[in-house]
Amino acid sequence: MNVIATPAKPDAILTEGPIAERAHRLVPHLAAGAAEADAQDRFVAENYALLKQAGLVEAGVPTELGGAGAGVRELAEMLRILAHGCSSTALAFSMHTHQVAVPAWRWRHQKLAAMEPLLKRIAAERIILLSSGGSDWLPGSGKAERVEGGYRITARKVFSSGAPLGDLMMTGAVLHEDGADHVLHFAVNMKAPEVKVLDTWRALGMRGTGSHDVAIEGLFIPDAGVALKRPAGQWHPLFHIIATIAFPLVYAVYLGVAEQARDLAVTLAKRRVPTEDVLHLAGRMDTSLRAARLAHDWMLQTAERNAPSADSINDVMTGKALVTEHAIRTVELALELSGGAGFHRAAGLERLFRDIQGARYHPLQAGPQARYAGAMALGAPVDRIF
Structure with a gap:
């Protein structure tokens, strides 16, 4: 697959200062190769080298464990700013970032010491975490078979953003047991011989995310490696945590894409006499x-309540639906405002127009989100609406 791993060398990448300042310094360097990565369907590996240099990989790790101790709002701001440089870099990195933010939240608020080894390793080694949540979601995917001492896993994980440089994939597989389906959650070593990244990512937008399929063929996961076993196809308290924290981070990226499109369109429009x-x-x-910004801030406020629940899911997903609608509309209007100049690829707007379309596809999508909100309003069950 098309990966260039040579680290870029900007003039100054400093780890001092707030993470938002570090992100701002990176924007021009990320932007330099964004169009080329898009045109070649090439993963933005060189930008990941910059993220590591800037100390952003461990930004969400608590300071006590070696990281920057950034909360959800600070991490969202970081991702929003990075999106001004390269949509694909920001979106792929949001998948790592939320996989750091969730165990950090559990360590901080649930006092789970079991989260410490992973968080310390992220800070010390700057490993990259992958998420298969969007492809797995509540039903799970893949097959887990009981064998002596653990499970044998066979699966194909799609939309695995950042796959070419991932170290650990936080994923799961479905175990059929006692007449019911259960999802086992575990981490997969991406360097294991049973794990292969398939060169499959050819997409409308976000082409530099490296969101390839990952094939897992007969990987052994010991009993001790299973972090959770839950019923398939329904909400679980862990997913209340994951979704409440993850989606304000992911959608910070789409807000940043909309902002960048707006700024480009204004620059182009100012070249003409305004009618x-x-x-x-x-x-x-x-x-x-402005509507997208207000909706995203509502998502952040929900996460900052630190009370994951069915109610927080409703609030976050309602905000997500509004960010999606208004961010996409912002970019549509930006393209129209820019006139014929914006239709040329060199202007960068058509790439942002394609990239923003990805906001449609993360869960909860429009139909399930509306049903969930309706069920909450009418007091109906929501545990199987996803």
């Missing part, structure tokens, strides 16, 4: 962007 129609388009665009 009444141009003013109208610019006003509608900024109004949509």
Whole structure:
């Protein structure tokens, strides 16, 4: 697959200062190769080298365990800023970031000492975590077979963003036992011989995320390696935590994409004498962007309540639906405002227009989100709405 692993060498990458400042310093360096990575369907490996140099890989690890101790709002700001440089880098990195933020939250708020080894390793080694949550989600995917001392795993994990440089994939597989399906959760060593990254990522947008399929063929997971066993196809307290924390981070990226499209469109529009129609388009665009920002802030406020539950899922997913609608609309209006100049690939807007479409596809998608919100309003069960 197309991966360039040679680290870029910007003039100054400093680990001092807030993580938002570090992200700002990286933006021009990330932007330099964004169009090329998109055109070649090439994973942004060189940008991951920059993220490591800047100390952003361990940003969400508590300071007591060697990280920067950033909370969800700070991490979201980091990802939003990174998206101004390269959408694909920011989105792929959001998958690592939320996989760090969840155990950090559990260590901090649930006092789970079991989270410490992973968090310390992220800080010390700057390993990259992969997520298969979007492809697995609540039903799970793949097959787990009981063998002596553990389980044999066979699976194909799709949309595995960052797969070419991942160290550990946080994933699961379905075990059929006692007449019911259960999902086992575990970490997969991406260097294991039974694990292979397949060169499959050819997509409309976010082409540099390296979201290839990962094939797992006969991987042994010992009993001690299983972190959780839960019923398949329904909400679980752990997923209340994961979704409440993860989606404000992921959707910070899409907000950043919308902001960057707006800024590019304004730059292009200012080259012309503004007509009444141009003013109208610019006003509608900024109004949509403000709506997306307000909705995203609602997502962050929900996460900051530190009370994951069915209610927090409803609030986060309602915010997610609004960010999706208004971020996409912002980019549509930006493309229209830019006029013919924006239609050229060199302007960068058509790439952002394609990248923003990814906001449609993360769970909960439009149908399940509306049903979940409706069930909450009417007092109906939501445990199997996903």
